Amino acid sequence: MTDFHNHFTSTSSILCTSSLLPQYYTEEKWEEMKREKPHHLGEAGLDKRYLSLVPLEEQKRRLTDILTFAKNNGLCVTLHSVRSTSHTLEVLSLFQPFERTVIWHGFTGSSETASILYKMGVIISIGPRVPEEKIKNLVQANPLFVLETDYDGNSISEHEQLIKEVYNRASKALGITEERLEEMCLETAAAFKI
Numbered sequence: 404m405t406d407f408h409n410h411f412t413s414t415s416s417i418l419c420t421s422s423l424l425p426q427y428y429t430e431e432k433w434e435e436m437k438r439e440k441p442h443h444l445g446e447a448g449l450d451k452r453y454l455s456l457v458p459l460e461e462q463k464r465r466l467t468d469i470l471t472f473a474k475n476n477g478l479c480v481t482l483h484s485v486r487s488t489s490h491t492l493e494v495l496s497l498f499q500p501f502e503r504t505v506i507w508h509g510f511t512g513s514s515e516t517a518s519i520l521y522k523m524g525v526i527i528s529i530g531p532r533v534p535e536e537k538i539k540n541l542v543q544a545n546p547l548f549v550l551e552t553d554y555d556g557n558s559i560s561e562h563e564q565l566i567k568e569v570y571n572r573a574s575k576a577l578g579i580t581e582e583r584l585e586e587m588c589l590e591t592a593a594a595f596k597i
């Protein structure tokens with residue numbers, strides 16, 4: 404399991420990315436990433452909370468650039484979307500299918516959206532804000548899923564405890580063992596090349 408906000412992971416596979424979120428994005432950072440071509444780009448995406456800082460059209464233009472570059476260079480993207488589902492889907496639709504190279508982190512959308520993303524080959528990452536009773540529907544709609552804690556602290560023990568809770572909650576919601584759940588998540592993560 405990987406936390407996409409602070410790149411903190413409890414496993415040996417560490418995913419390091421640099422934020423391209425609207426509020427942190429700079430042309431310099433983007434140019435540097437294009438030179439370095441890291442295996443993963445992001446987080447990147449649309450966030451309605453920052454419209455006064457970066458207008459929606461500019462946010463969409465940046466995301467379009469990032470997805471174009473990722474697609475042309477075989478890179479993975481961690482996608483961030485806050486109150487921007489229809490706009491995010493609109494941009495994604497220009498580039499799909501993704502063959503599991505894009506992960507929508509902190510997904511809290513509907514089963515319908517999850518199903519559209521499945522057809523696009525986009526992985527969803529289900530965080531603690533998704534109510535337990537909704538998890539099963541989401542996974543049925545998009546079996547390409549992983550789990551996340553959204554933990555932003557820096558205590559390893561606290562993080563590990565949270566991971567246990569996340570697995571426990573989701574395995575109950577899905578009616579499967581934690582071992583099976585872990586296998587499913589690892590399979591998806593492997594597809595995302597973590």
Ligand SMILES: [Zn+2]
Pocket residue numbers: 446482483484508509
């Ligand atoms: Zn995010």
